[in-house]
Amino acid sequence: MLFGKKSSFDENDFGTVVSACVAGNNQAQRYLYKHFFSYSKSICLRYTSTPEEAEEVLNEGFLKVFNNMDKYDSVHPFKAWLRTIMVNTAISYYRKHKKHHEDMVSLEDAPYPRFDDDIVGQITADEILKLIHEIKPIYKNVFLLYVVEGYNHREIADLLQINEATVRSHYVRARARLQHLIKQYYPHLFPSDWGIKSFKSNEN
CATH class of the missing domain: 1.10.1740.10 (RNA polymerase sigma factor, region 2, helix turn helix motif)
Known part of the structure; x- marks a missing residue:
């Protein structure tokens, strides 16, 4: 007192x-x-x-x-x-508790690197947050800090004590992994030819 x-x-x-x-x-x-x-x-x-x-x-x-x-x-x-x-x-x-261990883990393969905001917009924020927990913690944290908290890549790099290029890479991986999970849990949101279009889009 x-x-x-x-x-x-x-x-x-x-x-x-x-x-x-x-x-x-x-x-x-x-x-x-x-x-x-x-x-x-x-x-x-x-x-x-x-x-x-x-x-x-x-x-x-x-x-x-x-x-x-x-x-x-x-x-x-x-x-x-x-x-x-x-x-x-x-x-x-x-x-x-996590950083040094996860930095040694190889990057996950992300089958669907294209991120379709129109599809993501069809599920709720709570549903997205549930899916986020299935993503590797380092990707999840980068995604949340950028999308939910509004930090920029430089600020996230400082917080996580990694370089900015790594933050950008992790963010892309997080988006890709999230897209893959959405397709897995909400397949009805995706047109039958979406995978083909996604592949062609990434070739261009």
Whole structure:
């Protein structure tokens, strides 16, 4: 607690919740944790392979949130600030536990390198996210950081500590693998001659 006092807060006034968290009010911290739990966990689940990993990232992420509440600028949306911390925590977790192993794994063959946005647009975002989890984690993370979070290739390279050319390659592989999975799970979306057209398109 700051100066030995327990700062009060009003759940209907988010500014007071933030101030109370900065002051070390455990009740305010619990409220913040519960209020943003589902949102934060959904982010962590995207970047991890198991619920257990997501839980680790979630807890570490909230620890960073509470340790840095005094750095939050109320001019910006809190959820955006929280999201950045959770994403960065998840990527740090990935680098620590997965990176070196996956860098040694050869690239997957992607049978359908052409990416048809019209076809992808026919399935929901939730369906796409489910398929994303079937992609190798390094490809998945690059895809999510670029498409969902809006990072550019240079920023992703810095986050993952790989070069920009590798990021671009991984992104192309991720798109190709996603296209293949969509064709596997949603074959009705593809015309019967799609594979032939795709092959010819890539020859040109």
